[in-house]
Amino acid sequence: MTNLNVSCIQRFSTGDGPGIRTTVFLKGCNLKCPWCHNPENISPAPQTLCYNTGKKITYGKMMTADEIFDDVIEDIDFYRESGGGVTFSGGEPLLQSKNLSELAKALKDKGISVLVDTAGCVPWDNFEDVICCTDIFFYDYKTADEVLCKTVINADKALILSNLKRLIKENKTVHVRIPLIPGFNESAEECEKIIKDLTESGVKYVDLLPFHRLGSSKYEAMGLEYAYKNVTPPKKEDIEKIKSIYEKYFTVSIE
Numbered sequence: 001m002t003n004l005n006v007s008c009i010q011r012f013s014t015g016d017g018p019g020i021r022t023t024v025f026l027k028g029c030n031l032k033c034p035w036c037h038n039p040e041n042i043s044p045a046p047q048t049l050c051y052n053t054g055k056k057i058t059y060g061k062m063m064t065a066d067e068i069f070d071d072v073i074e075d076i077d078f079y080r081e082s083g084g085g086v087t088f089s090g091g092e093p094l095l096q097s098k099n100l101s102e103l104a105k106a107l108k109d110k111g112i113s114v115l116v117d118t119a120g121c122v123p124w125d126n127f128e129d130v131i132c133c134t135d136i137f138f139y140d141y142k143t144a145d146e147v148l149c150k151t152v153i154n155a156d157k158a159l160i161l162s163n164l165k166r167l168i169k170e171n172k173t174v175h176v177r178i179p180l181i182p183g184f185n186e187s188a189e190e191c192e193k194i195i196k197d198l199t200e201s202g203v204k205y206v207d208l209l210p211f212h213r214l215g216s217s218k219y220e221a222m223g224l225e226y227a228y229k230n231v232t233p234p235k236k237e238d239i240e241k242i243k244s245i246y247e248k249y250f251t252v253s254i255e
């Protein structure tokens with residue numbers, strides 16, 4: 001029986017793919033985005049967040065694929081009625097692709113839609129583990145700049161791009177998700193570079209995710225300094241401007 005390192009399971013998610021979904025957040029990430037909204041999911045070790053209200057929440061426990069299956073299957077009627085399903089997010093869920101494959105297959109066999117939300121910086125073999133039973137990939141594309149990719153988020157652009165191209169070549173449904181991070185990737189010039197990579201890869205759908213600071217209380221609760229605590233989220237008109245740049249090439253939504 002395989003085990004997965006689960007951070008938390010969130011029912012009735014409406015922002016993690018089509019319809020009503022259960023999102024299973026897997027713990028552990030190989031990137032280090034300084035704006036990360038889910039810092040509790042980066043380390044694979046269990047962590048207790050102590051909020052200044054006195055509330056404490058522990059993230060991280062090993063669960064068998066069967067335990068997770070029994071948990072998420074409870075809402076099967078909601079998935080069917082709404083066109084929803086189960087989303088695996090993180091962290092980076094594909095760091096646990098071997099163990100995830102058994103669970104994803106079991107869900108698929110029940111006719112439940114499976115979505116994997118990945119940053120794409122893993123060997124192609126990890127995609128192979130789940131590709132047959134994944135209906136949709138949410139695929140982060142944070143920058144087209146190789147150096148920024150390496151130095152700011154600890155990622156390998158060449159690997160991310162080659163996995164993206166291969167997924168599209170294999171006719172998978174891929175929604176590219178671009179976080180709009182002030183000072184990092186929201187200038188018109190950066191957008192054009194990202195667009196070039198994505199059009200060359202055959203991308204059709206792009207979701208823009210404007211930066212917000214909702215995760216900052218988590219940093220406090222972890223006793224960490226949030227590098228983006230004083231960064232102002234982009235204004236509505238700036239988001240619309242960026243959207244209009246991307247819209248010339250892709251179907252765009254703003255999350």
Ligand code: SF4
Nearest residue numbers: 029031033036091119
């Ligand atoms: S890839 Fe996602 S989970 Fe990992 S550090 Fe970046 S924003 Fe956080």
